[in-house]
Amino acid sequence: MNAALSKAPLVMVVDHQRTAIMENAHLVLSAASFAESDGTVINNEGRAQRFFQVYDPAYYDNKTIMLESWRWLHSLHSTVENREVDWTQLDHVIDAVIAAMPQFAGIKDAAPDATFRIRGQKLAREPHRYSGRTAMRANISVHEPRQPQDKDTMFAFSMEGNNQPTAPRSEIPFAWAPGWNSPQAWNKFQDEVGGKLRHGDPGVRLIEATEGGLDYFTTVPASFQAQDGQWRIAPYYHLFGSDELSQRSPVFQSRMPQPYIKLNPADAAKLGVNAGTCVSFSYDGNTVTLPVEISEGLAAGQVGLPMGMPGIAPVLAGARLEDLREAQQ
Numbered sequence: 001m002n003a004a005l006s007k008a009p010l011v012m013v014v015d016h017q018r019t020a021i022m023e024n025a026h027l028v029l030s031a032a033s034f035a036e037s038d039g040t041v042i043n044n045e046g047r048a049q050r051f052f053q054v055y056d057p058a059y060y061d062n063k064t065i066m067l068e069s070w071r072w073l074h075s076l077h078s079t080v081e082n083r084e085v086d087w088t089q090l091d092h093v094i095d096a097v098i099a100a101m102p103q104f105a106g107i108k109d110a111a112p113d114a115t116f117r118i119r120g121q122k123l124a125r126e127p128h129r130y131s132g133r134t135a136m137r138a139n140i141s142v143h144e145p146r147q148p149q150d151k152d153t154m155f156a157f158s159m160e161g162n163n164q165p166t167a168p169r170s171e172i173p174f175a176w177a178p179g180w181n182s183p184q185a186w187n188k189f190q191d192e193v194g195g196k197l198r199h200g201d202p203g204v205r206l207i208e209a210t211e212g213g214l215d216y217f218t219t220v221p222a223s224f225q226a227q228d229g230q231w232r233i234a235p236y237y238h239l240f241g242s243d244e245l246s247q248r249s250p251v252f253q254s255r256m257p258q259p260y261i262k263l264n265p266a267d268a269a270k271l272g273v274n275a276g277t278c279v280s281f282s283y284d285g286n287t288v289t290l291p292v293e294i295s296e297g298l299a300a301g302q303v304g305l306p307m308g309m310p311g312i313a314p315v316l317a318g319a320r321l322e323d324l325r326e327a328q329q
Contacts, residue, residue: 003285014069017245030066032057037068038090038152040107046207048104050111052155052173054125056148059157060137089114090152109204111171116154118169123154124161127174131159165189170202226301231324234298235307235317236262242308259312261290262304268294271326278327283316289327 005011005024013025016033031037035054042048057064067075074087087093091113098105116123126133134144147157155161155173165177165188177185187193224232241247241256261279263271273279273292280289288311298304303321307314 014072016066017248029072030064031069031072032066036066039068040094040110042206043203045205047203047205048107048110049203050171052153052171053150056157059145059148060140088151104206106204106206111202112154112169114150114152114154116169118162118164118167121160121162122150122156123169123171123173124159124163125155125157125173126159127163127176128159166198168199170197170199172197224299224302226299229322231267231301231303231321233316233319233321234262234302234304235314236304237307238309242306244308247308247310256309257306259290259306259309260293262293262295262298264298264300264302265294265296266300267303268292271324273326279324280327281321281324283319283321288312 001021002024005021010027011021011025012027012029013019013022014029014031015022016031016036022028032053034051036057038051038053040048040050057066070087070093074093075085078085087096094108098108134142137144150157154171163174163176165185172189175182175185175189177188180188189197191198238257240252246252247256263273263279268274271279275292275294277292278289279292280287282288290305293304295304303324305312305316307317
């Protein structure tokens, strides 16, 4: 990666975390994280779901210059093209996505647009107990300024707004009802105790099952077949360590295993290595050296790698190796 980036005339990084790529960047732009931005995700059900900004970072530090990624990119594109900035709201981005990729037309219905109101009110992000929020920035000033104004969604950065359980909406930032603890208050938002939300689940399915879509019962992929001189990488995922962000936590780091390569006993015997011996392989111009772990759970011709660990890119999952060998001492 470093070799490729060193050849680029300009490397620009837009991210909300400091990563190794930034060491090669000519320009770094601070992007908002998921908690500081709005957008749409599609889950494993094929359901498009909108996520919403929790807070505005500039409210707590007015020196912060942090924009959502699409705002940075659109501003740069507009500047280069010498054109007017016409994406000023999330709704504009959604419309542009649909125009370019009609197959995603359903994301527009994943949540109401920014003009949605109930009896003229936006939806309250904050419960009534948020009345002590002045203390959150008392180190800056004991005088609370006006709350940020959200032009992208139907929510308000405030306790002021609609939160009626019977209101026609599926977007519920918190559950509260007089005389009820928060978990029990959810009953007021459901059609019956433990039932569905009164006005349906949030989001919209983009993919629907059809009668002809059950071929996986009869169309079974061919089983893995080992090939001499080749190994297929089988991905191993760890609760502690495979995620790029959780790796930054000292608590998670204490639970992370050391990087390894798993081998079937037969493959280990062919290579003449034992558990703890280091082996090497090359991939995309890089040489990776890891200690061996023996596993009966792998078929001959497969090697296991802990995906996402430092130095082991997820792109390696399923890749073929042809030069697995004992490492030079």
